[in-house]
Amino acid sequence: MIKNLKIDEKLEKYIADHSYKLHPIQKEIINYNNKLGKIKKLQISMTQAYFFQLLIKMNNIKKILEIGTFTGFSALSMGLVIPKTGKITCLDLNKKTSDIAMNFFKKANMEKKIKIILGPAINNLKKLQKENKKFDMIFIDADKENYKKYFDKSLKLVKKNGYILIDNVLWKGDVSDPDKNDRLTTLMREFNSFIKRDDRIEKTILPLGDGLTICRKV
Numbered sequence: 435m436i437k438n439l440k441i442d443e444k445l446e447k448y449i450a451d452h453s454y455k456l457h458p459i460q461k462e463i464i465n466y467n468n469k470l471g472k473i474k475k476l477q478i479s480m481t482q483a484y485f486f487q488l489l490i491k492m493n494n495i496k497k498i499l500e501i502g503t504f505t506g507f508s509a510l511s512m513g514l515v516i517p518k519t520g521k522i523t524c525l526d527l528n529k530k531t532s533d534i535a536m537n538f539f540k541k542a543n544m545e546k547k548i549k550i551i552l553g554p555a556i557n558n559l560k561k562l563q564k565e566n567k568k569f570d571m572i573f574i575d576a577d578k579e580n581y582k583k584y585f586d587k588s589l590k591l592v593k594k595n596g597y598i599l600i601d602n603v604l605w606k607g608d609v610s611d612p613d614k615n616d617r618l619t620t621l622m623r624e625f626n627s628f629i630k631r632d633d634r635i636e637k638t639i640l641p642l643g644d645g646l647t648i649c650r651k652v
């Protein structure tokens with residue numbers, strides 16, 4: 435029987451050393467985030483970023499929507515592998531981190547491929563829906579309180595057979611600990627149960643980073 439592994443920092447580094455090479459601007463963003471203290475953990479893990487890149491290449495994904503961009507690591511990682519005609523639309527309400535992200539995108543010559551729409555994500559998702567926009571892949575990584583709403587809107591915005599990915603679904607592992615019942619852990623459990631019941635999608639939870647749900651719209 436295969437035993438599940440506990441992925442600590444050492445093992446994560448080993449995986450990194452034996453799987454992929456980072457682009458210089460990915461490295462710059464990681465270095466920048468590392469200096470921010472605790473909030474550096476907002477960024478997705480390198481393994482998640484590489485998984486996104488493989489998924490994009492395997493499925494010829496061109497149009498991506500990202501909900502929650504921070505300083506740009508996940509968006510840049512995806513931007514590096516989409517084809518020339520590809521586009522990434524990012525939604526975030528923080529002007530300061532969005533300006534920092536835009537600077538990194540410019541440095542990587544990616545300002546034409548990636549744009550950030552500032553403001554509360556839910557308003558901009560409604561606008562995108564009104565404009566009849568469709569995406570091959572949507573990545574949800576913003577405020578957890580609105581995950582259900584983001585998921586519902588994403589289902590409308592993603593093409594048939596397209597992907598919706600959702601970060602932080604294992605919430606530091608707390609979701610399976612009966613002694614952890616704080617607001618966000620409870621919210622994440624409710625969200626995971628809600629996704630499980632939804633038969634408009636095929637889905638699984640991958641133990642990458644803080645837990646990543648991958649859904650395919652059927």
Ligand SMILES: C[S@@+](CC[C@H](N)C(=O)[O-])C[C@H]1O[C@@H](n2cnc3c(N)ncnc32)[C@H](O)[C@@H]1O
Nearest residue numbers: 477478502503504508526527528554555576577
């Ligand atoms: C976990 S971080 C995103 C990390 C990013 N994907 C990365 O890998 O670097 C969450 C982001 O969501 C944004 N955010 C939080 N609430 C939001 C809202 N209501 N609407 C839009 N963005 C929001 C925050 O400003 C923050 O940049």
